[in-house]
Structures are given as structure tokens and as C-alpha cells.
Amino acid sequence: SAVISQKPSRDICQRGTSLTIQCQVDSQVTMMFWYRQQPGQSLTLIATANQGSEATYESGFVIDKFPISRPNLTFSTLTVSNMSPEDSSIYLCSAQNNEQFFGPGTRLTVL
Amino acid sequence: GQQLNQSPQSMFIQEGEDVSMNCTSSSIFNTWLWYKQDPGEGPVLLIALYKAGELTSNGRLTAQFGITRKDSFLNISASIPSDVGIYFCAGAGGGNKLTFGTGTQLKVEL
Numbered sequence: 001s002a003v004i005s006q007k008p009s010r011d012i013c014q015r016g017t018s019l020t021i022q023c024q025v026d027s028q029v030t031m032m033f034w035y036r037q038q039p040g041q042s043l044t045l046i047a048t049a050n051q052g053s054e055a056t057y058e059s060g061f062v063i064d065k066f067p068i069s070r071p072n073l074t075f076s077t078l079t080v081s082n083m084s085p086e087d088s089s090i091y092l093c094s095a096q097n098n099e100q101f102f103g104p105g106t107r108l109t110v111l
Numbered sequence: 112g113q114q115l116n117q118s119p120q121s122m123f124i125q126e127g128e129d130v131s132m133n134c135t136s137s138s139i140f141n142t143w144l145w146y147k148q149d150p151g152e153g154p155v156l157l158i159a160l161y162k163a164g165e166l167t168s169n170g171r172l173t174a175q176f177g178i179t180r181k182d183s184f185l186n187i188s189a190s191i192p193s194d195v196g197i198y199f200c201a202g203a204g205g206g207n208k209l210t211f212g213t214g215t216q217l218k219v220e221l
Binding site: 001004031033042043044045048058092094096099100101102103104105107 | 114144146151152153154155156159199201207208209210211212213214
């Protein structure tokens with residue numbers, strides 16, 4: 001299994017600002033994904049991070065709000081732009097060759 | 112987006128009891144996965160199932176891929192306090208994207 005780390009682990013941000021979350025995998029992986037998990041809820045896929053090309057977004061999520069980069073096979077970033085309190089959530093990255101493994105998450109609170 | 116229905120939503124059990132939870136979908140999936148999430152952590156993969164009818168064990172955990180490909184169940188035998196947490200099923204269709212279940216919160220009484 002892949003070991004996945006995320007930075008920051010948590011943050012408290014002001015409304016209208018942006019936060020970039022980093023995801024690092026300890027080995028090359030085919031696929032990387034970003035999920036959102038609102039308090040007490042299940043996981044919802046935001047987008048697939050494609051290496052060297054634009055991410056593929058799920059319904060309800062757009063690139064302007066959640067720009068994603070994936071410059072290589074071990075690293076990806078998710079930016080939460082122009083934040084509002086509704087963006088308070090846990091953001092999780094995952095990586096997959098065969099099975100999908102998850103990072104520890106970034107707990108974001110927007111005031 | 113679509114979510115899979117898990118039941119029960121939560122359960123209180125006595126240490127040593129067996130636990131059963133299931134997951135149902137209106138869509139067919141090619142892969143079923145079961146994850147456990149502890150507070151403040153990401154989900155940890157427990158069992159992966161790839162074939163309809165498949166029954167797979169991992170220690171005290173046993174999971175089955177339903178024959179209709181629209182459901183799966185997870186059994187935990189002889190529960191212990193560290194089994195506490197939230198259990199999620201997840202299904203994958205033709206691609207790699209996972210659809211997650213609503214979760215089952217397990218609480219164990221000593």
C-alpha cells in the first residue's frame with residue numbers, strides 16, 4: 001500500500017481567502033483523487049487529478065473554486081478558493097494503483 | 112452525487128459479539144471495498160472484492176460481494192474495543208472512481 005501525507009493537517013482561515021493543500025505519495029501511482037467529507041458525513045469525490053493535464057471534476061465542483069495540480073506521479077495540490085464557511089470540511093486525497101488508499105485528511109475551518 | 116445506502120446507521124454492541132452491516136445500491140458495481148475511519152484519520156482499506164459472489168476474509172473480518180453486484184456485506188466476529196469507528200462501503204463501476212456509502216458507526220460496550 002502507498003503511504004500518503006497531507007499538509008497542512010488542519011487550518012483555520014478567513015472568509016474570502018484561499019488555501020492550498022498538498023498531497024505527497026511515497027511511490028508513483030497511476031491515479032490520484034480529491035474528496036470532501038463534511039462533518040459527520042460520507043466522502044464525496046471532488047475530482048480526479050490527472051498528471052500533466054487538467055483535472056476531471058465531478059458534478060457540482062468547478063475548476064475556478066477547486067483548482068488542482070498534479071505535476072508528477074507522486075504529488076498533487078488542491079486549492080480551495082475564495083472560501084466561505086460552507087467550505088469548512090475535511091479534504092482528503094487518495095492514490096491508486098490497484099486499490100485506493102487515503103491520506104490523513106486536512107481539516108479546514110472557515111470563519 | 113449518488114451514495115450507497117448502508118445499514119445500520121449506527122450500532123451499539125457488547126465486546127465479543129459478532130457484527131454485521133450491509134450496503135446496497137441501485138447501480139451495479141464491478142468492485143466493492145470496505146474502509147474503516149477513526150476520528151481525525153483518513154479511511155483505511157479493510158477488504159477489497161472483485162467478483163460477484165466472492166467471499167473474502169481479513170482476520171476477524173469477512174466481506175461478500177453480492178451476486179446481483181448491487182450489494183455487499185461486512186461481518187466482524189468477536190468484536191473488540193478497537194473495532195470502534197465508522198465503516199464505509201465503496202463501489203467502483205467501470206472506472207476507478209469510488210462511490211461511498213453513508214457509513215455505519217460502530218460503538219462497542221465493554
